[in-house]
Amino acid sequence: MNHRQILFVIFGLMAGMFLSALDQTVVGTAIRTIGDDLHGLSLQAWVTTAYLIVSTISTPIYGKLSDIFGRRPLFIFAIVVFIVGSVMASFSTSMIELATFRAVQGLGAGGLMSMPLAIMGDMLAPRERAKYQGYFLAVFGVSSVIGPLIGGLFAGTNEILFIAGWRWVFLINVPIGLAALAMVLRFLHLPKVDRHSVRIDWWGAAAVIVALVPLLLVAEEGQTWGWSSPASIACYVVGVVGVIAFIAIEVRMKDDALIPIKLFHSSTFSMATIIGVLVGFGMFGAMMTIPLYLQIVLGSTPTESGFQMLPMILGLMIASIGSGQLIARTGRYRMFPILGTGLMSAGFLYLTFMKYNS
Template sequence: MTTVEVDRRSIGLRSERGPVLLSLMLSTALVALDSTIIATAVLTIVGDLGGFAQFPWLFSIYLLAQAVSVPVYGKLADLFGRKPIMLWGIAVFGVGSVLCGLAWSMPALIVFRAVQGLGAGAVQPMSLTIAGDIYTLAERAKAQAYLASVWGISAVLGPTLGGLFSEYLSWRWIFLINVPLCGLAAWMLLRNFTETPDRTRPRIDYPGAILLTGGAALLILGLLEGGQAWAWDSPVGIGVFVVGAAMLAGFVAVELRAADPILPLWVLTRRVLVASSLVSVGVGAIVMGLTSYVPTFVQGVLGTGALVAGFALATLTIGWPISASLAGRMYLRVGFRATALTGGALALVGCAATGLLDVEARVWQVGAICFVIGAGMGLIASPTLIAAQASVDWSERGVVTSANMFARSIGSAVGVAIFGAMVNSRLGGAAAPTAAQLSGALHAVFLAVGAAAAAMLVAAAFMPGRDSDR
């Protein structure tokens, strides 16, 4: 039985794909916007609630809660179906948004951001999983291009909307505006998406879920906060990694004996899944490096405003969906590995070019480089995920998709740690670095991004050849 036939059996034929995709795009937009919209409202929020020293946790806790919950949601989706997990994620995200909008202190807002992150952890992988279910192999690249375009648009609109809300209304509307949008997304999904998953009695691996979530949370927390909230060689800095590693070791031991593991260890042994996850790690690191430091370079080194810096980075998010929409034809013709290698090579060329940027660079050059990188990402990120999804049937696709998203989160966390440490070591704590100092520090970051692109290209080379793509 082919993958498409399995999908049509598992998902009711009454599902209207167009409205379902719109619902997925709207849900994805909520998650993507809340990753960036708060950035320009930080000073307003701090002025109202206080707690300036704590505000970085508004970002870290959201990303942390989202990342560690993704693998659990993937397994639950394979047990209970995509629809209830997606609706749960939208509901939790909506509740978290209401609580954030009503927050009375910075600690309360941080806790409520964690609630939002737990909802987002279901929305992001479920969107990609449902798209993988309802579209054929030839159509999935275009569907994922639409979802990728949402992230691109949100990266540009998020900070702008955050500034507008905080200046002309209230920072609380940054969160409260999510409530009607969550309701609309849930209604569209309820009305148009029908699935009939197997109704066998599920066995939930609670010990595995607890150990995986706890261990991953500690490791990602250590990467995000190391060198900032605490020194890398401090008792806390070392302890989070030691305890996290011990919990993950316990997780592996539990999974080896579990009847229905929360994250089956075969995900770490199949060639296509390992290769696609390694590519995803590279994608996470590269995107984090570029989104964090390209605007800083354009503003601090080239001397432009925030708006121009945003548009320079926006070309990355323009090239990505364009190439992703074309990837379907390409991987059907030449295979997943050749498509991924082409994308990886493009990304490597673009990332290597960032290492040539200096104080004499022009903004258009930065934009052109980001466009090339985005085009490469569209040809490597989407096809490798689709290859992983196509290698399993419906009952395993949620786990596979979530594992891929989790790998990207790990890559982002590692990128935060490495790139941040490189910048800090070169600036030496300078309160107001000059353009030349900043250029030197960011040059090192861009070289590291190029190294990540090279590693991603190597990982793509291990994708199965054309004969085993399906």
């Protein structure tokens, strides 16, 4: 593939990832309006949880199935499912319906988040990937800041083209998804893969569900149930059993496992994975809780809180794109995770001193 073809594919992949990342933030500022309109604000947590549970479970399954059947058909499937789920969600008449349709969206979102990076790995040499991965992180940053703005704008509008404003939170995904689908169909052509002598790790997938669903459920409902209540303890136990079962199954499945255990024999891979988990805790925690602090404590509107997050998002975009370019030119990457985690830790330490009038 020449540079022009690669760029068109990258645009399609970024549009797909933009859909999934945007949908994690755009609903947050609109959920109050949605809950009031559908007379079910007390069920709002399930609208978010249904999306997260299904997308989390489907992510490793997409990865394995794409190893067997190819990246392109799985990515196309993910885009189509997400578009269908978005249209269904826009026609919801109750919060239960909306949660169900959000689960359909989550099924597509699992592929939209994981497939682009896997496809990049097939297209590009390792040294070149860092340059383009910076653009993907920039897309994530942009979606994180404009998501609350778009959600607040639509939720604050009674009607757009004779359709309730909040329903456009989901309908906006349709044109973006169709554009991504068109670019992928036109420009993404990867070599066919051998489908023979490969086992699908269905038991591993089942163990992922057993492990994640109870833990996500207690994370969502634990404050209501009580963290030491029988229901919470049951979720802890089932989740831990699921994790142990998943590890045992992955060891037994060897190379056909969803996540081959032999990968962790590499100290670089293991350390990068651990850092990724810890950085994810910090980054997602900040992106979700700082806007709440701005709105609830300081009294900002959803739109204002989105603008107030711009310094963090600009820092994320500049650092991700800049470090990717430097890695591509020099081939050295070790200093960037060290510097990045150090700066993030210092920033969070400073934020622990925030007060109601900061």
